[in-house]
Amino acid sequence: MKMSKKSLAIISVFALALSAPAFTADDDDAEDSEVVESQAVEEAADEEVAVETEEQEPEVAEAPETPQTPTSGKDIAAGACAGCHGADGNSIIPNFPSLAGQQEEYLLKQLQEFKAEDGEPAVRHSDAMTPMVAGLSIENMEELAAFYSSQEATPGQASDNENLVAIGKVIYHGGNIENGVPACASCHGPTGKGIPPHYPALAGQHAPYTLMQLDLFNKGERTNDDQVMQQVLTRMSGIEKQAVSAYIQGMR
Numbered sequence: 001m002k003m004s005k006k007s008l009a010i011i012s013v014f015a016l017a018l019s020a021p022a023f024t025a026d027d028d029d030a031e032d033s034e035v036v037e038s039q040a041v042e043e044a045a046d047e048e049v050a051v052e053t054e055e056q057e058p059e060v061a062e063a064p065e066t067p068q069t070p071t072s073g074k075d076i077a078a079g080a081c082a083g084c085h086g087a088d089g090n091s092i093i094p095n096f097p098s099l100a101g102q103q104e105e106y107l108l109k110q111l112q113e114f115k116a117e118d119g120e121p122a123v124r125h126s127d128a129m130t131p132m133v134a135g136l137s138i139e140n141m142e143e144l145a146a147f148y149s150s151q152e153a154t155p156g157q158a159s160d161n162e163n164l165v166a167i168g169k170v171i172y173h174g175g176n177i178e179n180g181v182p183a184c185a186s187c188h189g190p191t192g193k194g195i196p197p198h199y200p201a202l203a204g205q206h207a208p209y210t211l212m213q214l215d216l217f218n219k220g221e222r223t224n225d226d227q228v229m230q231q232v233l234t235r236m237s238g239i240e241k242q243a244v245s246a247y248i249q250g251m252r
């Protein structure tokens with residue numbers, strides 16, 4: 001009891017000293033400092049500092065660093081993710097997905113599935129994303145998902161291949177009865193905003209990224225979809241994949 005009170009007193013001396021603008025290195029000795037006024041502090045300085053300087057130093061040195069705010073999802077996004085996904089989650093690189101306005105549950109699911117856990121391999125594979133999620137806790141992931149889903153998606157740029165876009169529009173909203181491709185709208189919504197919690201937004205996404213995902217589902221290299229997208233892709237032709245990707249990029 002006695003000890004810890006004094007330790008506290010000593011720490012508060014240093015805390016005061018560090019926060020006092022006029023305090024200089026020369027005033028190192030607590031007894032000389034004008035800052036030191038209270039009896040408890042004087043007592044601590046007299047009796048303890050001389051005896052326990054060596055033991056106390058490391059503790060005291062760390063004291064000013066403890067009240068740091070924990071790193072937020074927004075800080076992580078700005079530091080580690082912005083280079084590829086854009087500061088606000090609107091990626092300007094066609095192969096890197098935009099995340100702004102994406103469904104929160106979907107984002108969290110993807111972040112968890114990029115990460116290998118308990119010796120099990122990751123459910124979704126990506127050379128770019130594997131190292132990105134390795135150090136993230138579940139709390140970090142939740143904050144990142146909340147951050148990106150709350151950002152506003154900038155409207156996608158329509159592809160100038162009008163014929164392709166026209167074919168894509170038909171497939172997106174009506175599917176293709178000939179080969180049994182279902183309408184994308186039935187799960188991803190008529191405006192492409194997705195339906196929480198399971199169906200991601202697609203509207204405005206870069207066509208090259210969408211096409212890449214469709215190919216990954218098709219080849220069985222992306223398998224975190226409970227077979228749903230893999231089933232859809234067994235029926236789609238190459239031109240249909242390109243067309244629907246082009247249409248999605250221009251959706252608002």
Ligand code: HEC
Pocket residue numbers: 076077080081082083084085095096097098099107110111125126128129132133144
């Ligand atoms: C070096 C570039 C790069 C960096 C940095 C990066 N990502 Fe990614 N991210 C990618 C690529 C590429 C993909 C697509 C992976 C695939 O399916 O092949 C992706 C996919 C994702 C997805 C899935 C999107 C979807 O629509 O399914 C999420 C979520 C994501 N990244 C979040 C993050 C977060 C959070 C960070 C920072 C901690 C981050 N990324 C850092 C390149 C990057």
Ligand code: HEC
Pocket residue numbers: 097109171172181182183184185186187188198199200201202210213214224225228229232244245
């Ligand atoms: C029966 C429901 C269903 C239908 C129909 C469907 N999807 Fe999906 N789609 C899903 C689900 C569920 C996911 C999320 C998988 C996951 O959790 O990773 C998904 C994911 C995707 C993704 C990956 C998104 C990303 O950001 O990486 C793309 C692209 C996609 N769908 C495109 C399409 C297209 C194009 C069509 C129409 C040809 C279509 N989907 C039809 C259910 C569906």
